[in-house]
Amino acid sequence: MIYSLLVLSSPASGHGARHAVQFARSALQRGHTIDRVFFLDDGTFAGSAAAVFPQDEASPLQCWVELSERHALELILCVSSALKRGLLDAGEAQRHERCGPTIHPAFVISGLGQLVDAMTHCDRLVTFGG
């Protein structure tokens, strides 16, 4: 089946962001396809290139980057959520005259339409909050 994931929680607190990574791994192992992971609200912190996690904790950023490289899943940060949190790609940094990009290049900044599009094309949408 084709899955899309919606991640609403920050990797810095709560459980939702961790659940999303682990769910993605398990779904792929079970032979499913994940076409898109959409990060909204505090979920967009997942794309921060500057976040540093302790060595004894799995780095959520690294987990998503590896999954996207291995399984070609799209990692999309909601544009309005991301910009408010200082999460910018090179284009947004230039447009808003900031010193440079702050997200990892594996992530793409785009609009809510990408979530709606994913919802219409996937068999399952699974949401992770809290």
Added chain:
Amino acid sequence: MSVILHTLNASPASGAFDDCLRAITADDALLLLGDGVYAAMAHSRAWERLRACGAPLYVLRADASAAGVLPLLEEIEVVDMDGFVALTERYPRQLAWY
């Protein structure tokens, strides 16, 4: 209307817990994860309310273990992340409460 997999990642003291119990029907299923696993403690008030909803109950093993409630479970099926995915295969729609 198709049946729903409810996922509850909120403490039994939260509004989300009450809202989830108001929305769920006996045809649905409920997976407790994150802070939701505390509702799985057998003979607690939350556990009694969960059993009364009539839906099959599941709890995520890693979170129940981390919260220390794994030895306190009764009449709830313990699943790992693979089991969570399997539940989403069986239930076409999911509602996340948090």
